[in-house]
Amino acid sequence: MPGEVAGIMPERRATSDEVRLGPAADARCASVRARCASVRAMATSDLLKPDFTAQRRHFIFSDEHEQLRESIRRFVIKELQPHAEEWEETTFPDSVFERLGELGFLGLDKPEEYGGQGGDYYTALVLAEEMAHAHCGGLAMAVAVQTDMAMPPILAFGTEEQKREWLGPAIRGARILSLGITEPDAGSDVAGIKTRAVRDGDEYVINGSKTYITNGHRAHAIVLVTKTDPDAGYDGFTLFIVPMDRPGVIREKRLKKLGMHASDTAQLAFQDVRVPASAVLGTPGKGFYQIMWELQGERLIGAAGAVAGAQQVFDRTLAYAKQRTAFGRPIGRFQAIRHKFAEMATKIETARQMVYTTAWRFQNGEYPVREITMAKLYSARIAVEVADECIQIHGGAGYMSEYGIERVWRDLRLNRIGAGTDEVMLEVIGRSYGL
Numbered sequence: 371m372p373g374e375v376a377g378i379m380p381e382r383r384a385t386s387d388e389v390r391l392g393p394a395a396d397a398r399c400a401s402v403r404a405r406c407a408s409v410r411a412m413a414t415s416d417l418l419k420p421d422f423t424a425q426r427r428h429f430i431f432s433d434e435h436e437q438l439r440e441s442i443r444r445f446v447i448k449e450l451q452p453h454a455e456e457w458e459e460t461t462f463p464d465s466v467f468e469r470l471g472e473l474g475f476l477g478l479d480k481p482e483e484y485g486g487q488g489g490d491y492y493t494a495l496v497l498a499e500e501m502a503h504a505h506c507g508g509l510a511m512a513v514a515v516q517t518d519m520a521m522p523p524i525l526a527f528g529t530e531e532q533k534r535e536w537l538g539p540a541i542r543g544a545r546i547l548s549l550g551i552t553e554p555d556a557g558s559d560v561a562g563i564k565t566r567a568v569r570d571g572d573e574y575v576i577n578g579s580k581t582y583i584t585n586g587h588r589a590h591a592i593v594l595v596t597k598t599d600p601d602a603g604y605d606g607f608t609l610f611i612v613p614m615d616r617p618g619v620i621r622e623k624r625l626k627k628l629g630m631h632a633s634d635t636a637q638l639a640f641q642d643v644r645v646p647a648s649a650v651l652g653t654p655g656k657g658f659y660q661i662m663w664e665l666q667g668e669r670l671i672g673a674a675g676a677v678a679g680a681q682q683v684f685d686r687t688l689a690y691a692k693q694r695t696a697f698g699r700p701i702g703r704f705q706a707i708r709h710k711f712a713e714m715a716t717k718i719e720t721a722r723q724m725v726y727t728t729a730w731r732f733q734n735g736e737y738p739v740r741e742i743t744m745a746k747l748y749s750a751r752i753a754v755e756v757a758d759e760c761i762q763i764h765g766g767a768g769y770m771s772e773y774g775i776e777r778v779w780r781d782l783r784l785n786r787i788g789a790g791t792d793e794v795m796l797e798v799i800g801r802s803y804g805l
């Protein structure tokens with residue numbers, strides 16, 4: 371009945387005053403009009419033809435980000451990529467840090483007062499993505515340890531003196547940093563670490579060991595997670611910045627590993643290492659919460675690197691599938707292979723959207739732990755799946771070292787373990803629902 375409908379939603383015309391729109395709505399209307407006009411223009415041709423080769427920029431990035439991307443990519447391809455093979459054997463030289471520092475790439479999102487570029491979080495994302503062009507996962511990881519694992523806690527929790535002493539030189543590439551969480555008996559279970567720091571007057575005495583420490587052999591300092599009060603539960607942890615030349619810091623063996631050969635991975639021992647109380651980073655007793663915060667940035671940048679690595683190996687494999695022939699045609703023209711590319715591209719795009727949306731939240735002041743965890747889990751998984759399929763598409767060549775595809779798989783495989791395993795990510799996500 372018209373009367374009943376009118377009773378719920380009284381039918382009346384808005385006056386011209388009531389429908390006046392704000393500037394944002396005006397802009398939206400203009401954009402809709404522009405899109406309609408372009409569709410009309412296209413419709414005059416015989417068919418609407420999508421342009422799959424068009425470069426599409428994600429909305430989180432500006433022209434400045436794209437210029438930065440271009441300049442990092444040019445540098446990486448010209449100065450880093452040619453050494454990828456050699457550095458697999460030798461690990462990369464420390465001078466790479468100095469060069470990156472000289473170009474300003476180690477402090478893109480760090481404050482200008484410490485020598486950084488003062489950029490937003492997306493600039494860090496751009497660096498992580500473009501480092502994939504080095505074809506050298508170990509180098510990309512070592513740089514990320516410096517910029518997105520060791521520096522952020524110093525910046526967030528450090529005293530002015532600590533920032534001047536460590537952050538500025540690390541941004542210049544003159545000092546190399548590492549981060550020590552994992553121990554021989556405690557990795558996923560961070561609260562289970564045993565490294566002890568005991569107060570002795572104006573000093574602390576540190577004893578314990580750390581393992582799998584990236585940059586551990588070359589580092590000038592380590593951001594170290596210790597236990598200061600074993601009876602205080604999560605409130606018994608304290609972070610320190612420990613100079614690696616302190617007596618009692620022992621760089622034990624250089625660990626051999628499946629991939630990431632260009633990076634150095636150390637086992638470290640701390641035997642009665644004395645540091646002044648001023649070496650405490652942040653609030654004594656709050657180290658557990660501080661390192662959990664650090665892990666969020668580490669996981670998000672790792673996710674961005676994993677997606678970029680997957681895109682790299684996809685692009686290289688696509689080029690291969692277009693030129694490699696079998697049964698009289700390029701292998702990419704077989705439906706079975708074409709569908710592999712379709713599956714991979716869809717996964718990469720999904721992961722990328724997760725990373726970018728989560729980065730937007732991060733940049734805009736949210737603390738999106740669940741989303742970061744999802745992005746890290748998903749990106750790591752699909753990156754390994756993509757690299758595996760790329761080996762398959764290359765056939766025997768994919769298994770051979772000279773093509774570098776098997777190396778991408780070996781390097782990317784770490785993403786499902788480092789910074790928190792898949793299983794731990796699932797735990798974090800599951801528990802976030804109150805389970």
Ligand SMILES: Cc1cc2nc3c(=O)[nH]c(=O)nc-3n(C[C@H](O)[C@H](O)[C@H](O)COP(=O)(O)OP(=O)(O)OC[C@H]3O[C@@H](n4cnc5c(N)ncnc54)[C@H](O)[C@@H]3O)c2cc1C
Pocket residue numbers: 515548549550551552556557558559581582583584585627630635784787788789790791792793794797
């Ligand atoms: C190349 C490389 C570089 C690294 N760099 C650094 C670094 O610079 N600094 C640093 O501190 N660490 C570093 N790590 C350590 C890395 O973060 C740890 O390896 C990772 O967190 C896993 O810990 P773990 O190796 O002790 O495995 P464990 O904790 O022993 O786990 C073994 C298995 O048990 C599973 N598991 C554990 N707990 C649970 C649970 N609650 N539920 C279900 N399954 C579970 C794990 O998922 C895994 O499958 C690096 C590791 C590698 C390999």
